[in-house]
Amino acid sequence: MLELKDLYGGYGKITILNGTSFKIPKACITTVIGPNGAGKSTVFKAIFGLLNISSGQILLEGEDVTGLKPKQMISKGVTYVPQGRNVVPQLSVYHNLELGGITAPDQDKVRERIEQVMDQFPMLRQFRDRKAIELSGGQQKQLEVARSLLLDPKLILIDEPSIGLSPNLVQEVFSTLQRLRDQGVTILMVEQNAKAALAMSDYGLVLELGQTRMHDDAQKLLADPRVGHLFLGGHLEEEEEA
Amino acid sequence: MEQFLQVLLSGLATGSIYALAAIGFTLVWQAAQTVNFAQGEFVMVPAFFVLVAMNMGMPFWLAMIIAMLVSVFLLGYLFKRAIVEPMQRQGHGNSLSLIIVTMALAILLKESVKEFYGAEAQPYPALMSSETWNIGGAIISVTDVLHLVISLGVVLLLTLFLDRTRTGRAMQATAQNPGVAEILGVDTNRMILYTFLINAALASLASFLITPVYLAKFSNGEYLGLIAFIAAIVGGFNQIRGALAGGLLIGVLDNMVATYLTAEYRAAIPLLLLIVVILFKPEGLLGTSEGRSV
Numbered sequence: 001m002l003e004l005k006d007l008y009g010g011y012g013k014i015t016i017l018n019g020t021s022f023k024i025p026k027a028c029i030t031t032v033i034g035p036n037g038a039g040k041s042t043v044f045k046a047i048f049g050l051l052n053i054s055s056g057q058i059l060l061e062g063e064d065v066t067g068l069k070p071k072q073m074i075s076k077g078v079t080y081v082p083q084g085r086n087v088v089p090q091l092s093v094y095h096n097l098e099l100g101g102i103t104a105p106d107q108d109k110v111r112e113r114i115e116q117v118m119d120q121f122p123m124l125r126q127f128r129d130r131k132a133i134e135l136s137g138g139q140q141k142q143l144e145v146a147r148s149l150l151l152d153p154k155l156i157l158i159d160e161p162s163i164g165l166s167p168n169l170v171q172e173v174f175s176t177l178q179r180l181r182d183q184g185v186t187i188l189m190v191e192q193n194a195k196a197a198l199a200m201s202d203y204g205l206v207l208e209l210g211q212t213r214m215h216d217d218a219q220k221l222l223a224d225p226r227v228g229h230l231f232l233g234g235h236l237e238e239e240e241e242a
Numbered sequence: 243m244e245q246f247l248q249v250l251l252s253g254l255a256t257g258s259i260y261a262l263a264a265i266g267f268t269l270v271w272q273a274a275q276t277v278n279f280a281q282g283e284f285v286m287v288p289a290f291f292v293l294v295a296m297n298m299g300m301p302f303w304l305a306m307i308i309a310m311l312v313s314v315f316l317l318g319y320l321f322k323r324a325i326v327e328p329m330q331r332q333g334h335g336n337s338l339s340l341i342i343v344t345m346a347l348a349i350l351l352k353e354s355v356k357e358f359y360g361a362e363a364q365p366y367p368a369l370m371s372s373e374t375w376n377i378g379g380a381i382i383s384v385t386d387v388l389h390l391v392i393s394l395g396v397v398l399l400l401t402l403f404l405d406r407t408r409t410g411r412a413m414q415a416t417a418q419n420p421g422v423a424e425i426l427g428v429d430t431n432r433m434i435l436y437t438f439l440i441n442a443a444l445a446s447l448a449s450f451l452i453t454p455v456y457l458a459k460f461s462n463g464e465y466l467g468l469i470a471f472i473a474a475i476v477g478g479f480n481q482i483r484g485a486l487a488g489g490l491l492i493g494v495l496d497n498m499v500a501t502y503l504t505a506e507y508r509a510a511i512p513l514l515l516l517i518v519v520i521l522f523k524p525e526g527l528l529g530t531s532e533g534r535s536v
Contacts, residue, residue, distance in 0.1 A: 074426075088419050089419065091411060091415065095411050099423070102408065102428055
């Protein structure tokens with residue numbers, strides 16, 4: 001579905017991705033974990049065209065999409081839900097959803113999709129005319145996820161969906177993602193909350209210093225003691241040497 | 243009472259013109275974090291375009307249309323493309339440098355007008371007749387009423403455009419959360435350009451309405467720019483209705499003070515208002531104290 005080949009890139013002169021390579025399969029949830037500064041969010045920005053890529057390739061279903069702008073990535077069926085709060089605060093819930101389809105040529109269809117998405121997230125229908133800023137953090141996250149579904153994406157990049165959410169809301173977001181996967185959507189997710197995220201994922205990917213260190217079944221990674229060590233501050237090489 | 247109504251109305255009329263400039267100022271700030279200290283000159287210059295066009299033999303109405311188009315191009319498009327964008331590309335977009343550049347632009351515009359057109363105040367045709375209506379003893383100036391109607395009408399249209407059209411909402415999204423607008427595929431650069439064009443159009447309109455009162459003079463922008471800035475801050479700096487309220491308030495206060503207290507210190511009134519608001523309600527009269535995350 002999505003393949004990164006030896007990707008290099010970063011911010012200005014600072015290189016964060018040092019030859020990142022991985023391949024993720026269709027209709028699966030793959031979770032990227034790794035210590036702070038490993039380049040997890042940067043990978044997403046690189047895929048979505050928000051970062052200067054100095055070398056390497058990004059293939060989406062075999063097609064080279066390296067260096068495409070966000071708008072073009074959207075037209076290829078990719079959406080991105082960054083970390084933090086990403087609603088337009090003073091616009092209504094409905095108009096936030098509408099923005100998710102702003103690039104679509106057929107706006108009648110967008111209106112239909114908004115209705116369908118609100119069926120999936122009844123809370124959004126209830127608050128459709130309320131300003132986005134007036135929603136709680138969890139509701140805002142749901143709005144963002146709902147908004148990212150508006151154009152029926154093939155691939156969703158979702159960064160830290162659990163931040164600032166209560167455990168049951170996290171579960172709710174996770175089960176939404178699983179439901180989407182079952183409908184055939186591919187999901188690539190970054191999560192600090194590695195345990196919970198791996199537990200609901202199909203595959204896991206460990207990123208460190210901008211390189212893929214491990215890539216395996218999520219359940220295997222979950223059982224791997226090295227993964228635990230990694231999050232306690234150790235490095236994989238040291239583990240291997242020991 | 244009759245006099246009070248007259249003073250109030252003409253204050254509102256002038257204030258609504260200030261509000262046009264203040265709203266443009268606010269829009270550009272929101273969309274591009276550009277504090278445009280040349281805003282007063284943006285209001286001064288279009289009147290001279292009208293005069294130049296009329297000197298070339300065009301009728302007044304045509305001259306105004308041409309002046310509006312030229313202003314939108316020069317003070318909107320070119321201002322963004324040739325000044326703001328290069329600054330932002332070099333990483334000065336959010337800094338003092340850009341403010342200083344707009345100050346330099348103000349001086350450039352002012353001195354250019356003085357050089358090419360002269361330092362004397364030029365007579366400038368009024369948009370409409372100076373008739374008055376006598377309503378229950380109050381002498382109501384038709385010009386005042388029309389100024390108020392035109393300005394408020396334009397503000398209303400602008401608000402409707404921003405709230406009721408998809409493009410308007412995409413502009414709001416760009417102003418409120420540019421990062422998000424971009425990842426949703428909004429052409430943020432184009433939305434910011436629209437804002438600059440709208441600002442130039444508002445400034446031109448303000449110019450056409452206010453210049454018959456002040457006459458066309460190269461230094462008109464000094465006071466107007468200050469008023470627009472103060473109106474925007476007093477109102478809350480980050481919203482249209484704030485700038486509108488700020489503009490109207492300054493217009494009315496200015497007129498009231500000049501009539502009932504002293505005409506000598508009228509120029510100090512906006513500054514006093516600014517100080518009082520900053521001391522007691524720093525987020526502005528209608529502003530909210532929400533922070534802007536960068």
